[in-house]
Amino acid sequence: MLDIKFIRENKELIAEGAKKKHLKFDVEALIKADDERKALTLLVEEKRAKQNEASKRLPSMKDALEKKNLLEDMKLLKDELQKEEEKMKEVMKVWQALMLQVPNIPDMSVPEGDSDADNVEVRAWGEKPNFTYRPKDHIELMEKLDLADFEIGAKVAGFRGYFLKNEGALMEFALWQFVMDFFREKKSEYKLLFVPSLVRRETLLGTGYLPQGEDDLYKTQDNDYLAGTAEVATMSYNADKVLDKKDLPIKKLAFSPCFRREAGSYSKDVKGLYRLHEFYKFEQVIWCEASHEKSVALHEELLSNVEELLQALNLPYHVVANCGGDLGLGQVKKYDVEVWRPSQNKYGETHSCSYFHDFQCRRLNTRYKDDDGKMKFAHSLNNTALATPRILIQIVENNQQEDGSIKIPEVLRKYMGGAEYIGKKS
């Protein structure tokens, strides 16, 4: 959500931003609704002022007739007021629905484009492995080594279901341990937070996943939702709070299971561990003061944390700046980090790093008192720290050996009993 005053004063910016994001949004319709809102507010407030004034006089009135007349007048006023308030409710409904649809304005540096095909590479790191044979994909590798079972996965959990087995499961746990240790040792200002996945609707409205993303969310019979990311509960942790400026920026490393319906992606990545209904994610989340410069600096920090992590795992990756059409409603700018997938001879997304300015905190009502004594909405940012089991794809594929075994990344070995390989026949 944006400030209506800002919207009114910058409607060209809003329109341009929506266009850059390839979103349809009619600013003029909002302005019109806001005009109505303002006009009606004026009428209603005028009547209320009259009512308040009478209310103040009434108790001390001695003249019975005069009092009776005033009461009659007030009854009439009340009827009119009720009619206007009814109208006001209708206008507000329209107004609020439109307000929830206003896209945040993308940063100047966001490249033009329609889809992820138009994202622009910022930099690449690491050596892509050279194979003397056609590299196998993770499905084949993992099934051969009995690290995963997709057939029974589908039988038990339905489409996109999976089991992780043996060292496959062990490596998932190893990665979790690794991430936690990595942050605890090197980024200790990111505090661990284990968050709920089963959340209320307001949390998803607040983070900007609703009202637009209804189809991609699982919903329970109690009208709760399964969140697709720990960001939702984490951001909501500070909903309706006034943060102490001294504590900013607040940095969290949040963990949760994640659930996504993946509606509309039925033909994409139907096999393997890439696109799952159920997975696990460590998410970096930051609140900072309302400053564009601070947001930008922390955005880069979130990105560099992940680069460090991937470098420790020795995975070749590149960073792309997402184009306007690939940005979410609230995002100002986004980097995706994509790790090399030898079997497909291309990069596959593993991390998504974005900042929102006050878009989320305004919806969630997360504020702090600034030095000038004014309440301000905080800024928010987030980035994946590590999502499993997706990253297993790239670990397995990049570290595969000709005999079908897998070399375990050095940093993970201590969490996997010290072994150097999975499935190496000595």
Added chain:
RNA sequence: GGAGGAGUGUCGGAGUGGUCUAACGAAACAGUCUUGAAAACUGUCACCUGGGAAACCGGGUCGUGAGUUCGAAUCUCACCUCCUCCGCCA
């Protein structure tokens, strides 16, 4: 699942139909005192919103929403959250 109680500003907390303009306290900020700090004292101090250059003036907000009333923090209903007791389970 059953019974009862509660939700007030940054925090604690008073207020049970009309000067509520929400008391009081804490925190915070400014000042006095002090070599400095603390303490003490003095002052400022809820938020959102409309108008205005400002002083100031208007409206709203007491968990959320609806209702009763000329008038609601206060009465009624529904919902949300928390607490206590009982039951059930671990």
